[in-house]
Amino acid sequence: MAKRVGMEISVAISEVVKLANADVIAAYPITPQTHIVEHLAKLVADGELDAEYIPVESEHSAMSACLGASAVGARTFTATAGQGLELMHEVIYVASSMRLPIIMTVVNRALSAPLSVWSDHSDAMSVRDTGWIQIFVENGQEAIDNVICAFRIGEDRRVLLPVMIHLDGFHLSHMIEPILLPEQDEVDKFLPKNDYPLPLDPAKPVSMGDFAPPVIYSETKWAQEVNLRAAKEVILQCWNEFGNHFQRYYSPVECYHCEDADVLLLTMGSFSETASMTIDKMRKEGRNVGLLKLRLWRPFPFDEIRQAVKKAKVLIVLDRALSFGGPGGPVCSEIRSALYDEENKPKVVSFVGGLGGRDITVADFEEIVNKGIEISQKGSNKEFEIFGVRE
Amino acid sequence: MTKPENEITWKDLEIGFIVTEPGNASQYKTGDWRSQRPIIDKEKCNKCTLCSIYCPEGCIEQTDEGYFEANLFYCKGCGICAKECPKKAITMVEEEE
Numbered sequence: 001m002a003k004r005v006g007m008e009i010s011v012a013i014s015e016v017v018k019l020a021n022a023d024v025i026a027a028y029p030i031t032p033q034t035h036i037v038e039h040l041a042k043l044v045a046d047g048e049l050d051a052e053y054i055p056v057e058s059e060h061s062a063m064s065a066c067l068g069a070s071a072v073g074a075r076t077f078t079a080t081a082g083q084g085l086e087l088m089h090e091v092i093y094v095a096s097s098m099r100l101p102i103i104m105t106v107v108n109r110a111l112s113a114p115l116s117v118w119s120d121h122s123d124a125m126s127v128r129d130t131g132w133i134q135i136f137v138e139n140g141q142e143a144i145d146n147v148i149c150a151f152r153i154g155e156d157r158r159v160l161l162p163v164m165i166h167l168d169g170f171h172l173s174h175m176i177e178p179i180l181l182p183e184q185d186e187v188d189k190f191l192p193k194n195d196y197p198l199p200l201d202p203a204k205p206v207s208m209g210d211f212a213p214p215v216i217y218s219e220t221k222w223a224q225e226v227n228l229r230a231a232k233e234v235i236l237q238c239w240n241e242f243g244n245h246f247q248r249y250y251s252p253v254e255c256y257h258c259e260d261a262d263v264l265l266l267t268m269g270s271f272s273e274t275a276s277m278t279i280d281k282m283r284k285e286g287r288n289v290g291l292l293k294l295r296l297w298r299p300f301p302f303d304e305i306r307q308a309v310k311k312a313k314v315l316i317v318l319d320r321a322l323s324f325g326g327p328g329g330p331v332c333s334e335i336r337s338a339l340y341d342e343e344n345k346p347k348v349v350s351f352v353g354g355l356g357g358r359d360i361t362v363a364d365f366e367e368i369v370n371k372g373i374e375i376s377q378k379g380s381n382k383e384f385e386i387f388g389v390r391e
Numbered sequence: 392m393t394k395p396e397n398e399i400t401w402k403d404l405e406i407g408f409i410v411t412e413p414g415n416a417s418q419y420k421t422g423d424w425r426s427q428r429p430i431i432d433k434e435k436c437n438k439c440t441l442c443s444i445y446c447p448e449g450c451i452e453q454t455d456e457g458y459f460e461a462n463l464f465y466c467k468g469c470g471i472c473a474k475e476c477p478k479k480a481i482t483m484v485e486e487e488e
Contacts, residue, residue, distance in 0.1 A: 099407030160406055198409050207410045213419070219401040220408045226401070 002180040002246070009140040010035035010173045012181060013079075013105055016144045018049040019187040020151045022103075023074035023194075026054035026065035030084040031117045032169035033107040037079055059084040063091035063102075070100035070162075071208055073199035075151065078102065081169060082109030085123045089130075095162045096131030097224060098209055101154030101194070102162040104132075105147065108269065108320075109169045110356040118357020119169035121269065121320040124297075125330045131224055133163040133231055134298040138272045140177035142295075143167045145248055148187060153238045155194045159231045166297070168270040170357065182246065190245045232299045252301035253308050257283055258290025264312045264346065265369055266292040268331060271318065271360055278365035289369060294331065302338050309339065315346040316372035318387075320354040328352055328384025347376040353387030364388065396420075421448065425468030427483040429461050435480035442472035442481060 007015070013036050017025070025044070027037040044053040052069070056062045062078050070076040080088060085106055095102050108124050110116040124134070133153060137143045143165065150163035167173060198206055212220055232252070243249035256276050258264050267275045272293040279291045292308055292315075294301075309315050319329025327333035332350035339345040349372040354360045360368075368387060375385065394403065396418070405411060429442075436458055443451040443459050450465035451472060461472070473481040 097407065098409075198406060198411070205413055207413070208407065210408060210410050211416075212408060213396075215396050216399060216404075216408075219399060219404060223401040223404050223408075 002182045002186065005179055005181050006176055007140075007179050007181070008035060008174060008176050009143055009167070009179070010107075011039050012140055012144050012179045013147055014039035014043060015181060016147050016187070017077050018043050019182065019184055020077075020148060020191055021075065022049070022051050022077045024052045024054065024066070024069035024076045025078065026056050026062045026069065026076075027078045027080070028056055028059050028062050028084060030059070030081050032109060032119070032173045033079045033081040033084070033105070035173065036105060036107070040077075059088040060091060063088045063095065066102045067091065067095055067098065067100055070095070070102050070196070071098070071200045073194060073196040075155070075194040076100075076102045077104070079105040079107065081107040082111055082117075082123045085127060086111065089127070092127055092130045092132065094209065096228075097220070099160040099224075099227070100162060101151075101160055101196070103147065103150045103154055103165070104162065105143070105165045105167060107169045107173045108166055116356040117169070119171055119270075119320075120355045120357065121166075122322070122355075124166050125321040125323070127164070128298070128330065131161070131228060132298065133159075133161050133228070133235065134166060134296075135163070136166045136268045136295055136297055137172070138270055138293060138295075140172065140175065140179045141248065142250070143172060144179060144181070145242065145246065145250070148182070148191060149238050149242050149250075151194075152191050153231070153235050155192075155196070156234050156238070157195075157197060159227070159234050160196070161228060161231060166269065171270040180246075186245065190242065229299050232296070232301065235296065250295060251304070252294075252296035253304040254293040254295060255308055256291040256293065258292060258308065258312070261288050261290030261312060263287075263289045263314045263369060263373055264292055264309060264316070265289065265365065265372075266294060266315060266317045266331070266335070268294045268297070269320065271320070271354060274360060274362055275318075275365050277362045278369070281362060282366060282369065300334060300338070305335060305338055306342055309346050310342070310344050312346040314349065314373055314376040316349045316351065316369060318354070318360070318368060319350065319352045319384075322352050322355065332384065349375045349380075350384035351387050352384055358388060360387070420464055421467050422464045425463070425466055426486055427468040427470060428463060428466065428486055429468070429470070429472050429481045430484050431458060431460065432480045432482070433458055435478045437478055439477065441475055441477065445471050445475040447471060
């Protein structure tokens, strides 16, 4: 039986990487991800985890080392945040294009300048189109459960793709929460061994990351796209089986009181916890509001989103990142475009807030909902509303 | 690969475009890049081999007669052979087909 422990979420993530029996960890410490790799380094140094821990000189090297490790068929893990993710950027594309199932926790952090170590989703949005499977988690339990699932999804022969688990810096990474930490035999039963089909092997040489002239490049990219879209089915199966093993079920879009709701709020990541408290409060006051929590960011769950919002009149999306000079919130922009051709669709209102660690409280979310309803009725000539900025 | 490269579909590719046959770069027709081809004047050529040595593609081979000829499957038309030839026996001519 799983133990219920009070544990810092970063430490709990390291503990499940140990339970997943990772072979190679290559990482560079950066706030607010540091505790994950620090604890993993300790587990390896203490002999509790039999893995190669490669203390590289940069995040670019971290991901490069992960490519090599994953290419020989090793179960490979890394973690980064904010600027570290940016420094890794070019190699992130290589991992997904080469179909190497590297698992990475991204502890979301705002990007410089000005320097901020606090959380938002601007780092995550910069890697939106890199071809990784990307999952946003809301709390510690979701974080560790999805790290376990990430290994199984990424290494599945039908998938073979790297997976990012996004968790908000500090709001999650440094929080001590009650967590059900599974036992080794429970994880062993759920997670098969990594068995990469075409590893680097001197006995059967292959070459990876090859040169592709114009006559073949498009075919390689289409193969990658078809594969990432098809991964959704495996993700759903994995979450379902995870539920059967551990009694906690996950879905691409989680609905909270939204079956009969006229007004829906949509959030991603840790703010969903606060937003659900707002929904509880407003429901008690007789308001017909609900919350959608977007968990699966890539592959984007088009059908689930369309299904979830089709009875609502208003959909208010909160983004924690800004697409400068563009549509405002990247999440809202994708949802608007997913709904554009639908006959029955809600009015979509875009808010951007919570940048660089700025808190959004229960009362703030209530204000966002009320203002969103007002905008949906009166209309607006703005692409989006910025929330909480002093004028 | 068994098919010509312009007939390979995305379904034919190995995962991540992994190449399982070593040495298949020789199947890649770099001759497609060429806009000029080298023509050798056998009257001027003294079979010194310098064109073959300077060719960055390594595609100039000696014929049975002892002259040197570029393999047009690989020749990119860079013109280095014509530039280096001490007898000025090589002329670069526009590809017009």
